[in-house]
Amino acid sequence: MIAPLQEEAATPVPVLRVSGVIKVYQMGEIEVHALRGVDLSLRAGELVVLLGPSGSGKSTLLNIIGGLDMPTRGRVMYRDCDLTAADDKMLTRYRRDHIGFVFQFYNLVPALTARENVAIVTDLAEAPLAPAQALDMVGLGDRLEHFPAQLSGGEQQRVAIARAIAKQPDILLCDEPTGALDNETGKLVLAAIARINRELGTTTALITHN
Ligand code: ADP
Numbered sequence: 001m002i003a004p005l006q007e008e009a010a011t012p013v014p015v016l017r018v019s020g021v022i023k024v025y026q027m028g029e030i031e032v033h034a035l036r037g038v039d040l041s042l043r044a045g046e047l048v049v050l051l052g053p054s055g056s057g058k059s060t061l062l063n064i065i066g067g068l069d070m071p072t073r074g075r076v077m078y079r080d081c082d083l084t085a086a087d088d089k090m091l092t093r094y095r096r097d098h099i100g101f102v103f104q105f106y107n108l109v110p111a112l113t114a115r116e117n118v119a120i121v122t123d124l125a126e127a128p129l130a131p132a133q134a135l136d137m138v139g140l141g142d143r144l145e146h147f148p149a150q151l152s153g154g155e156q157q158r159v160a161i162a163r164a165i166a167k168q169p170d171i172l173l174c175d176e177p178t179g180a181l182d183n184e185t186g187k188l189v190l191a192a193i194a195r196i197n198r199e200l201g202t203t204t205a206l207i208t209h210n
């Protein structure tokens, strides 16, 4: 099963608490036990790395933390809010206001520049970073007007990271953000995530092989 690798808390306040979470997928007559009783705390400002072999439930756990999926049993608390008791509308608001997601594939809009891809999100947020500032944080201050096709894979992923953090989420969730990149490029992407955690203090949970 998966365990937090790094637990040096900047402060002891838990932003998110997962307790006794079980996830069972029912596939016809077969039950798939994706999570068998997971406990995890994300404290304010910490960076937690989730490690485990393929199929060990990492994405399932991250999706539950991010309000994209519900546990079968157990509890997920975001500050004082019980996500396991929340309805769809509350979960949508939770994702919109508090969560930044980065996936293996960047999901950028091809017809929009780097700056415009980030602006899609900041237009909806309450206290966003300027798109240029978010892109600068990931080392792309000189690529604002580039379209995705004019950027390398690692640069596209950094645009996706800028998009995720521009709304200043409480929690940044990254599911194998380096999965489609070579080692050296992957390191640049991880460095961008570490810098955001350090400089913006964004609580971060990261699944990675690098
Ligand atoms: P990881 O991200 O660590 O590779 P996952 O969380 O994606 O693992 O999957 C954990 C287990 O749950 C796997 O056995 C997978 O096949 C199963 N699983 C994941 N999502 C679903 C789903 N939507 N329906 C059925 N089974 C699923």
Ligand code: MG
Pocket: 058, 059, 060, 175
């Ligand atoms: Mg996965």
